[in-house]
Amino acid sequence: MTFPPRRIRPEAWLPVGVTALEANALKVVRSDAHRSVLAGPGAGKTELLAQRAAYLLQTGICPSPRRILAIAFKRDAARNLSSRVATRCHPGHASRLDSVTFDAFAKSLLDRFGQTLPNEWRPTSDYEIVFSTDAIIRQVLQSTSKECTNAETAARIRAINIKTFERRHVVHQRLPNSKLPLTSWQNIAAKNYWQRMLRGQKCSQLTFPMIGRLVELLLRSNDSARLAFALTYSHVFMDEFQDITPIQYDLVYTLFRSSDTILTAVGDNKQQIMRWAMAMDASFDVFEKDFGAKRVRLLNNYRSSPELVRIQHILAQALDDKAPQPESQTETMVPGDCCAVWDFTSPEEEGKCLAAFIADEIAAHNLHPRNFAILVRQKSDSYAGSLASQFAAAGLLLRNEDASVGALKIQELLTEDLSIKCMQLLRAALTRGAGTAWTNTLLTLQELEPTGFDYSDINSRRLAKLLDEFASQLAQDYPAPPSSSKAMTALIAKVIDFLGRSRMRAIYPAYAQGNWLEEVEKCITEHLQASADSKTDWGEVLDAYDGIDAIGLMTIHKSKGLEYHTIIFVGLDDRAWWNYSNDEAEATAVFFVAFTRAKQRAIFTYCSSRGQRTEIQPLYDLLTKAGVSTVQIT
Structure with missing residues (x-):
């Protein structure tokens, strides 16, 4: 027989599935107010949210039929939280957690209420999701410039950078209830682009940023829809909050600012590596000001060994000189140096050495191929071929996680x-x-x-x-x-x-x-x-x-949220980090994210035949400051 879930008194509730929680984490779990949680790598952010969900559901603070909305950026992160709650709660409780990505949440709102949008902004009900392409943008800008009677306006439109057009001119601000006012050349170009995507085909074609802006508008102009969703959710969790975009933040603000819904934002400013994808500046500061949220820091690191945590802190101080010293809760399991830079003279020698090293480690320490990850800055395809053949010769399977399978x-x-x-x-x-x-x-x-x-x-x-x-x-x-x-x-x-x-x-x-x-x-x-x-x-x-028996090869961005016994970062050189000087802070954050995937060991490789290391010398200086040695491999 299946019994209904029982309610636990709040004062009697204890963490589920773990022996204890960090004091600050337990404070957030039991909080009845908006919270801004800054948590470094390995701090147990997902576990914190899972415990908070269990507390709210099991005590009835989130009473049926109200629900909890958990928003993440990656589907696997959303699924991970949902799975953890399912193992800690009765099914009747766990089913009241909606763990979704920002994009999926926005799409669900548009599907339900999109036809209530003003005529100017209403997409067809069978709209298609597309990705912004240079070809479409170029076509729109060219046709728009030709239609302009003012030569200066036409010239300005022709000069728009197609790479940043959508970000800077199409979705950079909230949409008006009526038509875009044609008071500037930027608005003229943006209006034509919106019309092309909404009306230029048999069905509307929308990117996720455009969907976000349309949903924010419909919530702002439709009180019934806004109140229905605000009343549905008593609590909202937002993970990886450092990467939230202005579009996503505006949606959350419009939906919940005037409601009784309690918001919890969790993330780490030092891991903001999505500014190229419109991540907003100082997201935690803005959230705290708008919602009156109280800031809490988590100081434990449950992932990395004490020596790795010491090195991570030196990197963290380069991003935030006020970064507190985290405390490792993990034992050291590997002998010798846990971090080093390995210098090679050729990619062939690099591949042979790495394959032999991993094969030896698997055999000597009863490890599994999935305990290792090969990380690269970008373009994993350019590394996959030579590395895969060397790994195969050593009896190892290397899989390029960025390889395409259809779409x-x-x-x-x-x-x-x-x-x-x-x-x-x-x-x-x-x-x-x-x-x-x-x-x-x-x-x-x-x-x-x-x-x-x-x-x-x-x-x-x-x-x-x-x-x-x-x-x-x-x-x-x-x-x-x-x-x-x-x-x-x-x-x-x-x-x-x-x-x-x-x-x-x-x-x-x-x-x-x-x-x-x-x-x-x-x-x-x-x-x-x-x-x-x-x-x-x-x-x-x-x-x-x-890919259970394969060693994964992936970019740093794809590795975010994952963890491995040993990470090997291939290509610490100027060619891989060609845009380092354009945004040194974000590049350092990317480097920090790569480093913090490691639980026990982090290895960086450099190959002189692949490029110099002049531009990225500051990264090497940070490693040297942390006492990381460079080893010539011959």
Whole structure:
């Protein structure tokens, strides 16, 4: 029998699943006011939010039917928080947490209320999500300049930088209720671009920043919609708050500023590496001023060893001279230097040495390939080929997480809800000892029920019977992985049909518009087909799909939020950091993020044949100041 969740008195509530919390973290968990939480790398930001959700739900401070909204920037971060809450709370409580990305949240609002927008700004109901392209912007600017009767205005429009046009002229400020006033050449160009994207095709084409601006406008002009959402959520969590854009902040401000909803913003100014993507300056200061939020700092580091934390603090002081000294809560597990710069004369020697080092570490210390990550500043493709061959010679598999699979990168595909649900179902049906996959698939079927979550024993037995029948048939039809793309396409289509295409579209906003579900389906099929190459065992195929036995190669931006026993940063040179002098502060923050992915060891490599290290000498100076040695590898 499934029992309803019981309520715990606030004074009797204790942290769930952990022995204790840092005093400041517990203060935030129990807070009844807006909080601004500055938490360095490894401080347990996700755990803090999971415990706060458990406290609010289990004590009834967030009473049913009100909910908690948790907003993150990456889908895997949103899913991680949701999973943690699910393991700490009764399903009836955990189901009242909506953990989503900013983009998904904004899209869901537009889908529900978009047709209430003023005529000037109303997109078609079947709008498509696109990414801003240079070709479209160039076309709009050229046609706009030709239509201008004023020669100076036309010249100014032709001179607009297409790379920054959307950021600086299209979505740089809140939209007016009526038409854009044509009082400047910037507004003329922006108006034509909006009209091209809203009315220039059979259906509207919108970027996520444009969706954010439209949603802020509809909330500002539609009190009913704004109040409905404000009343839905008693509490809001915002993770990685240092990367919030003015568009996203304006949306949050408009939605919750005049409500009783309590907001908690968590992040780290020293890890702001998204200014190129419009991250706002001093986001915590603005939030504290607008909402009267009280600032709290977390000082523990649960990720990195004491020596790594000492070095991290020296880097942190270069970004914030008032940065407090964090305290490591982790033991040192590796002998010798935990950080060094390795100098090589050629990429070939670099690849051989790194492969041999990792192979030796795996063998000597019972480590796994996924304990290691190869990080690069950008363009991982330019490193993948030579490194992969050297790693293969050492018996290691290196996977470029930035490699494209159809419309997605591998790392992006693995965070797609459709991909996760399909792989769980395939594991449950086609591999042995897949109890966790079976349980997760059953939860997925409950989630996709047309009537919503139903945890009754009768419904659980019904869904378990359906899953058992489907899994048995699937195992009979596909005892081995399909060898043809046609058969693989049919398999994935059958799996998605069982889950329910219409329900996937209803539950996950990204699949509700256009043909994105079909695009992801193609990517899943293509990647699974490649993973099945020369394999006959389903377990090996699915492991290859997920990259379980592979060492990941990725850019620093893609590594954000992840952690590894050992990180190896390849290419600490001027060529990789070609724009270092343009924004030294952000480059240092990027370097800081790379360093802080490591739990036990961080290695940086330099190859003289690849470039100089004159421009980025300040980064080397920081390492030298921290006592990090440089080793010539011959």
